[in-house]
Amino acid sequence: MSLIEFLQQLINGVSLGSVYALIALGYTMVYGIIGLINFAHCDIYMVGAYIGFFVATYARLPFIPALLIAMLGSALLGVVIERVAYKPLRRTTNINLLITAIGVSLLLENGFNAMFGGNPRTYPGDILKQQTVMFGPIRSDALHLIILGISLLLLVLLNLFVNHTKMGRAMRATSLDKDAAALMGINVNTTISMTFAIGSALAGAAGMLVAILYSSLDPYMGMMPGIKSFVAAVLGGIGLIPGAFVGGIILGVVETFMAAINSKIAGAVAFVILIVILIIKPTGLLGKAVKEKV
Structure with a gap:
């Protein structure tokens, strides 16, 4: 592989990894707040792609308004899923929440399949035109650069929100100790709902971006990216926002280079990484072991 090909694959890998990072943020934020692996999150990614498709196709809205509506x-x-499905079970065991999350995931997938069918759909061709961008001898698809730019912008805005706003401080306090946060006057229920809202909005944005990039939209489009994004969250350190970003970028780059070498085994890379990281460092690359008193 030449240097030019390497740089082109690197751009594609970082672009794909940034999408994984957007989805992984939803997993890691919810886990950091209430300790739940929200397996319905990958289907919210799918719903966001559908919302963007319908407003772009039937309302003929341009890209940015359609993206904002999808988010x-x-x-x-x-928020509705959290209030209806998870809030009543918040004081029960984690296994009840996990089973409920799987049930919500199946409900969304099969519900959308029943309503809209399983045939793939494509976004209008003029919503983002395919263009080639040249950086000297390096050639890249404009869509990859747009996806990368939007993903990085959303990640920066999230970091600013979490670290420099009152609600962000409330989210960090709730993740440390919900009961202590409530005693300090923080509305824990509102904070948890806001966490679900932000994570779901990022997943919806990722769903629309990927559906445009690959020209494919169906009720099961969220399954594989959702699972890989969960791997990205574990790789970086689930519960840590920087970990979701790092894990997503690493996974995207590794998968892209593996696909260039052998496309048949590229899909298995995420699961190999998951097994290796759980054996070597279960807390993830940025995670630290926490001792609990018993």
Whole structure:
């Protein structure tokens, strides 16, 4: 592989990894707040892609308004799922929440399949035109660069929100100790709902971006990216926002280079990484072992 090909694959890998990072953030934020692996999160990613498709196709909205509506619709869905499915079980065991999350995931997938069918759909061709961008001898697809730019912008905005706003401080306090946060006057229920809303909005944005990039939209589109994004969250250190970003980028780059070498085994890379990281460092690359008193 020449240097030019290496740089081209690197750009594609970072672009794909940034999408994984957006989805992984939803997993890691929810886990950091209430200790739940929200397996319905990958289907919110799918719903965001559908919302963007319908407003772009039938309302003929351009890319940015369609993306914002997809994020808003996904955020509202995330809040509804949290309030209806998870909040009543918050004081029960984690296994009850996990089973409920799987049930919500199946409900969304099969519900959308029943309503819209399983045939793939494509976004309007003019929503983001395919263009080739040249950086000297390096050639890249404009869509990859747009996805990378939007993903990085959303990640920066999230970091600013979490670290420099009152709600962000409330989210960090709730993740450390919900009961202590409540005693300090923090509305824990509102904070948890906001966490679901933000994570779901990011997943909805990722769903629309990927559906445009690969020209494919169906009720089961979220399964594989959702699982890989969960691997990215574990790789970086689930519960840590920087970990989700690092894990997503690493996974995207490794998968892209493996696909260039042998496309048949590229899909298995994420699961090999998951097994290796759980054996070598279960807390993830940025995670630290926490001792609990018993």
